[in-house]
Amino acid sequence: MSGIPLSSIAQYLGSSGASRNISITGMALDSRKVVDGDLFVAIEGAQRDGHEFIETARDNGAAAALVSRNIATDMPVLQVENTVAASAEIGRFARQRFTGTVVGITGSAGKTTAKTLLSAVLSRAGTTIATIGNENNELGVPLTLSRLFQQPEYAVIEMGAAQLGDIRYLKSLAQPDLVVLLNALDAHVGRFGGIDAIAEAKGEILDELSADQVAVINADQAWTEAWCERALPARIVTFGMSEHANVRAMEIEDEGVRGSRISVDSFGRRFEVSICVPGRAGVMNALATIAAATALGVSLDLVVAGLETADVVPGRGELKQLDNGANLIDDSYNASPASVMASIDVLAKAPSPRIAVLGDMLELGDQSQRFHSEVGKATDLASIDQVIAVGPAAKGIADARQGASIHVDSVDHLIIDLPEFPANSTILIKGSRSVGLDRLVTALTQPFGATAC
Template identity: 40%
Template sequence: MMSALTLAVIAERLGAAFNGAPLQFSGVAIDSRQVCPGDLFVALPGDRVDGHDFIDAAIAQGAIAVLVERPVKASVPCLLVSSCLKALSEIGRASRDFSSSVVVAITGSCGKTTVKNLCRSIFSEAGPTVATAGNYNNEIGVPLTLARLQDETRYAIVEMGATRRGDIAHLCALARPSITTVLNAMEAHLEGFGTVADVADIKAEIYDGLGASGTAILNLDQAWVPLWQGRIARSGAKTLSYSLDDRSADLFVSDLRDHGLQGSAFTLHFSGESRELELALPGRHSVANALAAAALATASGLELDQIVAGLTKAQAEPGRLQSESLGGDKTLIDDSYNANPGSVRAAISLLAATPGSSLLILGEMLELGAESAEHHAQMGELARLQGVTHFVGVGEAVRPAVEAFGSGAQWYGSREALKPQLGELLDANDTILVKGSRGAAMESVLSALRDLASEVSPC
């Protein structure tokens, strides 16, 4: 937390009564289990859990003050506000106001968290860096990220998500980034957005507030370039472009060598300079993510050698195309963190390129609205055309994918129905990739596969 942000300063900004000493708090927490000594605890009310019920637990963990929506008895100072959520936003805004950090913002349908993690690895080469924790990219997560800014923080990497029009504009008003990007627009959250064109338009809110001093990072490999160029032009920002295929882009790659599950090697080009590097993240889409991170870093003034060093050190995150051995020659690929058609296409391409027999276990892709059946069917057809050996669908929404794959496909109504068959599937395949939306909870299938493999592996 910025040293200038005392409890009294926050109280004044929130219009909350506070007559105590200028108490300095070290951070902000919304979960009593994650409170660190010196934190301000924000008692957010929710549909299932109310933070007000955990105030005593937060104080026991070391909270030195609490933010509440109703009067409570507590042994630490309490700030009473009309909305804890709005107050949390104001705390994030206040932290940003006192910070001189370079703030970078990232949105898109796929790859936000990966690009954020790549940026964290790169920017840490140049100075103290704060980045979004996990996928805390909404109206709660972004203020929490901003509240972590310290006096010495040089760079802040902020991931931004949206569920409706105006969400990203609101988050940008809090974070005031000077460098932003839309990675892509794909078939994700269509229930809330409508069409992919709507997704592209809503995501472009991240460019609107940049102004003449800002820089917009543009992915030339997306079909929505004309839309985004128009939004960038209206903002007055400068543009820095990247592409996997277009060598007229400001950043591009050449001599791309795919090493399968081990990642890729390629030459990175920018402003007449080039560097060879190896990326441990698998798949062509990971190279595109690396280009996006490199472009964000370049716009922030980092040197090419710092960018290469950061990219080289980056590792795959749990649940995102992370491979492991199941004993012998069998490999498990954990891509269970989330799923939409774009990320499933990338996973299928990676799986199809692996040697031996392959199995895709796909849980439901959620929030696809009226086009859900069509999108699932496309995934089954793509897996068949690319040469995936076997396909298993889990959940009602995946039936069309199983039908489109045809021979070699099986459907199960639930994860529990599938589990008794996993031993046979494990025996029949060399590489198994497990994927599904967060709500599909496919990590339980991964655990069952690991347990089966440990039972048959020699001690």
């Protein structure tokens, strides 16, 4: 595996140290996740100080450490004033040296799934790296960029935003050749103050593109026209259900919790593809992947092969089976009003009994009560047989329902006294990350194992 001499990084940063000729192939912030060749970045946090874990990082394979104070260790170190800022600069340095293709992806929902699908396709065409998990912020993006020292052919970088300006900053680091704007939805609406502000923030990925760059844009959103104008003079490729989209779904054979088979028109070429990601959201992510990959010159044969063999992202619509034969849709990673509605629509297509375990949807500000109530009413319209609402805000889901429902204060209540779901049932589990519904999934499936579609 190729890398870069530690001395070259030291010279770029103007850092002391790096007296040994050591090759760096990436960076890590967590000493437990270090792999051979990593530069371990020691960050002083409010709860823990990364400098205390340097020896653990060394034992796990770190080649060197990035530190902000003198450390007694026999591992090579680079000393800088601020390790967070320096890690960002290392990411920028890696991008400057990279000669392959970088793709940047943003949106309110679907980023990780779209990244996974696209990286599965691009890996058919050449060596590909991608954001690990959802390391999509100012700390995570430089980690992915640092792996560009390995000189792959493609890199797929996921970019998230907590406020206006975040995407602009991350894009300045990644300098993507092709950008994908998936959507603007009501996720984190309380943090941004409104859906229009979210659309503005996600649109930052389109700013200052040149004519030799490509912008892949959702054709079905209220902001599509404004986004397309914002992306000029870049080449624009649109995707969606709209008849005006360059890449669109002509027909969709919904296979319920097991995914969809899609008849696609891509710039006038018709073909079919099966995906394992259920619902309309899965279809849109597949269309975005097709649009991006074909814009990069990947053949349709490789696109189809990549999509049809891509794995479902854990915790994002992953189908599992309990020991009694019941189907469990693990969508526990996170939740927003739009994504919960989409998951309810998937559940509605499953045979009865249909059970939804729904946790709090957080960061909705003063609209939280309204959104939770709307979800409760939607479960009635979708003929969901039972709802288990988890968390204080989720009580609004149970209160709004006409059908059977129960409410518990926390996931701990369910873990202590595990529900017994009928053998022929389909269970959806979804909530905001901090609710901890992934722990319920583990408690239900760990003794028995699980199979994905």
